Amino acid sequence: MGNVLLTNYCNRRCKYCFAQEKIAFEDAAGADKSKRFLSLDDLEKVIRFFKRSATNQVGLLGGEPTLHPDFPVIIDRFLAEGFRIKLFSNGLMPGAALEYLGRLDSEQMLTIINVNHPDDALPGERDQVAATLDALKRKVALGFNIYRPDFDGEFLIDLVERYDLDRHIRLGLTQPILGGQNTHILREHYPEVGQRIARLAELTGPRGIFLGLDCGFTVCMFKPEDIGPMIYNGVTFKLTCNPIVDIGVDLSVWSCFPLSRWETTHLDQFETRQEIVRYYENKLQAFRGVGATADCLECRHKLGGNCLGGCIAQTIASFTPALGPSAA
Numbered sequence: 527m528g529n530v531l532l533t534n535y536c537n538r539r540c541k542y543c544f545a546q547e548k549i550a551f552e553d554a555a556g557a558d559k560s561k562r563f564l565s566l567d568d569l570e571k572v573i574r575f576f577k578r579s580a581t582n583q584v585g586l587l588g589g590e591p592t593l594h595p596d597f598p599v600i601i602d603r604f605l606a607e608g609f610r611i612k613l614f615s616n617g618l619m620p621g622a623a624l625e626y627l628g629r630l631d632s633e634q635m636l637t638i639i640n641v642n643h644p645d646d647a648l649p650g651e652r653d654q655v656a657a658t659l660d661a662l663k664r665k666v667a668l669g670f671n672i673y674r675p676d677f678d679g680e681f682l683i684d685l686v687e688r689y690d691l692d693r694h695i696r697l698g699l700t701q702p703i704l705g706g707q708n709t710h711i712l713r714e715h716y717p718e719v720g721q722r723i724a725r726l727a728e729l730t731g732p733r734g735i736f737l738g739l740d741c742g743f744t745v746c747m748f749k750p751e752d753i754g755p756m757i758y759n760g761v762t763f764k765l766t767c768n769p770i771v772d773i774g775v776d777l778s779v780w781s782c783f784p785l786s787r788w789e790t791t792h793l794d795q796f797e798t799r800q801e802i803v804r805y806y807e808n809k810l811q812a813f814r815g816v817g818a819t820a821d822c823l824e825c826r827h828k829l830g831g832n833c834l835g836g837c838i839a840q841t842i843a844s845f846t847p848a849l850g851p852s853a854a
C-alpha cells in the first residue's frame with residue numbers, strides 16, 4: 527500500500543501531528559496556499575504510478591483528505607480502477623464528503639476516524655465527530671494516537687458501542703518527526719503506556735473489540751505477564767517497519783512521516799513504488815540492526831525479530847543528536 531495526501535490543509539491542529547511539517551494550517555501566517563490540493567491531473571499520474579507498481583491498495587490522508595473539493599471524484603476514480611482504499615480522517619468532514627461516504631456501498635473502502643480524547647476537543651468538535659460516526663456506523667473503524675502517557679482509552683469503547691462501529695481499533699503511539707518539533711510519547715513513559723494498553727485490552731477483549739497496535743511499539747514496554755492476556759484479548763502487534771511511501775500534493779515523496787524531514791524525493795525520479803522502497807531501504811539499512819537504546823543491541827527480542835527497538839526515527843536520532851526529537 528502507498529499513501530497519497532489529498533490536501534496539505536487541516537481543520538484540526540494536533541500538537542503531536544507528525545504531518546505538521548508537510549501541512550499548512552488554515553491559520554498559519556505565510557501558509558503557501560498555491561499548492562493546496564492534489565490536482566486531478568496529478569491524481570491520474572499517481573494512479574498510473576500505482577498501476578505500474580502492481581499496487582492495488584492506497585491510503586488517502588493529508589492534512590484532512592475530506593477537505594478536497596473533488597473528494598468524491600477521487601474516491602470514484604480509485605474505486606473504478608479496482609483499488610482498495612483506506613481513508614484516514616479526523617471525522618471533521620464537510621457535509622458533502624460525509625453524505626457521499628454515507629451513500630457509498632463499497633467493500634473496497636474502509637474509513638479510519640482518528641479521534642482525540644473528548645476532553646481535548648475544540649468547541650463543536652465532539653458533536654461533529656459524533657455526527658460523522660452516527661452517519662457512517664460500521665463503515666468506520668476508530669483510530670487513536672496515544673499522545674499522553676496517562677491516556678484513558680475507555681471512551682473508545684463507548685464510541686464503538688454507541689455508534690455501532692467496526693469493532694477494530696487502531697492504536698498508534700505518537701512518534702517524533704526526526705529533526706522536528708511535534709510532541710510525542712517519550713521512551714521513559716513507554717512502560718506506563720504499556721500498562722494502560724494492557725488494562726484497556728481487559729475491557730475490549732471480552733466485548734469482542736480488537737486493538738491493533740501500529741508501528742513503533744516495543745516488547746519491553748509491556749510486562750511479560752501482560753503479553754499473554756493481551757494476545758488472548760485479541761490485541762495484535764505490528765512487527766514490521768518498511769518505507770510506507772507517502773506522496774505529497776506536489777508529488778514529492780518521503781519514506782514515512784517521522785522521516786519526512788530526513789530526505790524528500792519526487793515521484794518523477796522513480797518508475798515504481800518498489801524502486802522508492804528500495805531507495806529508502808538502502809538508506810535505512812545501516813540503522814536496521816540496532817534499535818533506539820543501548821539495551822536493544824544485545825536484546826533477545828531484537829535478535830529474535832520480535833521487536834524492532836522502536837520507531838527507526840528514534841534510532842537515527844540516537845546516532846545524530848542534533849536531530850534529536852523534541853520533548854513531549
Ligand SMILES: C[S@@+](CC[C@H](N)C(=O)[O-])C[C@H]1O[C@@H](n2cnc3c(N)ncnc32)[C@H](O)[C@@H]1O
Nearest residue numbers: 542543544545587588589614615616640700701
Ligand atoms: C497525518 S494523519 C492525516 C489524516 C487525518 N487528518 C487523520 O488525523 O487521520 C494520518 C495518520 O497519522 C496519524 N498520526 C499523526 N501524528 C502521529 C504521530 N506523531 N505518531 C503516530 N501517528 C500519528 C494520524 O492519527 C493518522 O492515523
Ligand code: SF4
Nearest residue numbers: 536538540543589616
Ligand atoms: S493528525 Fe490529522 S487531524 Fe491532527 S493535525 Fe495532523 S493531519 Fe490534522
Ligand code: SF4
Nearest residue numbers: 744746822825828833
Ligand atoms: S529491542 Fe530494544 S525496545 Fe525492543 S524489547 Fe529489546 S530493549 Fe526493548
